Amino acid sequence: MDFLTSIYNFVRGPFVWITFAVFIGGSIFKLYNLISLAKKEKVVFPFIDWKGALKSILHWLVPFASRNWRKRFVMTTITFLFHICLVVTPIFLLSHNILWYESWGITWWTLPEGVADIMTLIVIIACIAFFIRRIFTPEVRFVSFSSDYLILAIAFFPFLTGFLAYHELILPYKVMVILHILFGEIMLIAIPFTRLGHMFYFFLTRTYMGSNFAHWHTRDW
Amino acid sequence: MVVEKQGFCREYIEFLRKRAPNPDIGLDETIKELTPEKIEKTIKAVIGGRSARIKTVLDTCVHCGLCAEACQWYLSNDKDPTYAPVAKMRMTIWEMIKRDGKVDAEFIKQCARIVFTECNICHRCSMYCPFGLDITFIIGMVRRICFLLGVVPQRMMDQDHAHATTLNQVWMSQNDWLDAMQWLEEEAGAGFKNIRIPIDKEGAEVMWLPLGAEPKTGTYHVDRVAKIMHVAGVDWTVPGKDCWDSSNMAMFLRDFVTMQRIVRGLYENAFRLRVRRLALTE
Numbered sequence: 001m002d003f004l005t006s007i008y009n010f011v012r013g014p015f016v017w018i019t020f021a022v023f024i025g026g027s028i029f030k031l032y033n034l035i036s037l038a039k040k041e042k043v044v045f046p047f048i049d050w051k052g053a054l055k056s057i058l059h060w061l062v063p064f065a066s067r068n069w070r071k072r073f074v075m076t077t078i079t080f081l082f083h084i085c086l087v088v089t090p091i092f093l094l095s096h097n098i099l100w101y102e103s104w105g106i107t108w109w110t111l112p113e114g115v116a117d118i119m120t121l122i123v124i125i126a127c128i129a130f131f132i133r134r135i136f137t138p139e140v141r142f143v144s145f146s147s148d149y150l151i152l153a154i155a156f157f158p159f160l161t162g163f164l165a166y167h168e169l170i171l172p173y174k175v176m177v178i179l180h181i182l183f184g185e186i187m188l189i190a191i192p193f194t195r196l197g198h199m200f201y202f203f204l205t206r207t208y209m210g211s212n213f214a215h216w217h218t219r220d221w
Numbered sequence: 222m223v224v225e226k227q228g229f230c231r232e233y234i235e236f237l238r239k240r241a242p243n244p245d246i247g248l249d250e251t252i253k254e255l256t257p258e259k260i261e262k263t264i265k266a267v268i269g270g271r272s273a274r275i276k277t278v279l280d281t282c283v284h285c286g287l288c289a290e291a292c293q294w295y296l297s298n299d300k301d302p303t304y305a306p307v308a309k310m311r312m313t314i315w316e317m318i319k320r321d322g323k324v325d326a327e328f329i330k331q332c333a334r335i336v337f338t339e340c341n342i343c344h345r346c347s348m349y350c351p352f353g354l355d356i357t358f359i360i361g362m363v364r365r366i367c368f369l370l371g372v373v374p375q376r377m378m379d380q381d382h383a384h385a386t387t388l389n390q391v392w393m394s395q396n397d398w399l400d401a402m403q404w405l406e407e408e409a410g411a412g413f414k415n416i417r418i419p420i421d422k423e424g425a426e427v428m429w430l431p432l433g434a435e436p437k438t439g440t441y442h443v444d445r446v447a448k449i450m451h452v453a454g455v456d457w458t459v460p461g462k463d464c465w466d467s468s469n470m471a472m473f474l475r476d477f478v479t480m481q482r483i484v485r486g487l488y489e490n491a492f493r494l495r496v497r498r499l500a501l502t503e
Contacts, residue, residue: 034277037271037272037276038274041272060351067349068348138300139289139295139302143286148283148284195280195283198283202351202352205281205353208277208353209354213348220353
């Protein structure tokens with residue numbers, strides 16, 4: 001067994017288990033921690049208004065449904081395409097489904113190869129667009145730190161390496177696939193412990209602010 | 222042209238303010254008494270044990286800058302990025318956390334300038350933030366740090382002192398308040414027959430609570446309210462004891478003790494007179 005195969009076996013085998021354990025366990029731990037902290041505050045839980053919260057979440061999940069989404073057409077388009085592709089592509093990719101099938105014999109609906117390719121490209125382009133925005137927009141540049149570029153890179157590299165591996169570009173397929181798996185695992189591990197956690201916190205913060213605005217009898221979208 | 226010395230944005234020299242802030246005794250003189258230990262202790266007391274609301278904002282904000290367009294300060298200053306809500310957090314609380322509370326008095330003065338004179342705590346940024354983050358709560362916590370250190374614009378601190386001492390913002394004693402109500406009743410009698418400003422009327426329908434300035438300098442407001450209530454035939458009253466001022470300037474400083482005393486006092490007056498509704502100016 002050569003060096004590459006042993007690395008491949010590691011990132012494909014035990015490290016995947018570690019990744020999912022950390023991702024799922026870490027996310028549950030973080031959410032539990034935050035919610036139990038919020039219970040200690042006098043003004044968070046007694047003021048939860050589920051109707052207002054649900055309205056607020058829905059309005060911000062639908063493209064162009066809130067005023068700020070409408071005001072910034074380009075940014076809204078990019079950010080919605082980016083987030084949808086970021087979540088949907090890995091889950092419904094054919095090759096990932098084959099991996100599930102090989103391991104546990106489960107499979108589900110998959111994207112056509114060409115569509116998945118375009119969606120990956122959208123993520124890559126959106127990441128570059130975010131990077132450019134971070135550098136050239138003054139109000140964003142003023143609040144950008146190395147951690148912001150880091151979390152952008154964490155989201156960027158799994159898709160870049162996946163795209164390159166699929167088309168067998170630059171590096172040999174096996175090396176690229178190892179890099180792809182590794183970056184993907186880094187991303188999953190990073191979600192609970194970095195600001196990528198906004199994927200979960202979105203619902204909590206919107207619930208809180210949606211309830212607040214419902215109490216003030218106004219809208220927050 | 223004076224460029225402020227803001228060490229924390231040295232690498233963003235093009236964003237520095239070109240205009241010196243107005244002198245204010247409350248900011249310029251009070252920082253002379255601060256010591257690094259005192260500052261660190263205060264910052265740790267307020268934001269040291271991260272509460273859920275502080276933690277959520279810090280852990281969720283992705284620094285996207287979408288809140289900028291919401292801020293009237295940002296819009297009315299030619300889109301200067303240092304006026305964006307997220308920039309205000311960056312220049313105050315993020316820096317405090319990054320330096321673990323070890324900041325100097327000059328920094329506290331800049332914080333006080335930012336949170337007191339460049340933010341109205343209007344919550345508009347929460348309406349523009351995709352996550353609905355409570356940025357104003359963070360600004361409020363920084364205000365509390367500045368208040369506990371005594372670094373507050375003179376006028377705001379004076380109003381807070383007035384509230385703490387007399388429970389209204391205009392240093393009006395209970396005698397003055399009762400006197401004002403009585404002579405206003407006499408004056409109003411010239412236009413309307415049997416017009417009354419009922420003081421401490423138990424079981425009234427409505428208790429009216431003015432702003433501090435109304436019995437002091439804007440007495441015509443009281444006059445008009447009395448006439449409206451008289452013509453509308455409302456069974457109304459004003460409290461005869463302290464806590465008649467419905468403004469709460471202590472809230473803007475996050476002076477928790479005084480702001481609770483004010484609200485508690487208003488409700489105690491309402492319970493004492495068994496009124497059914499409170500009517501507030503503004």
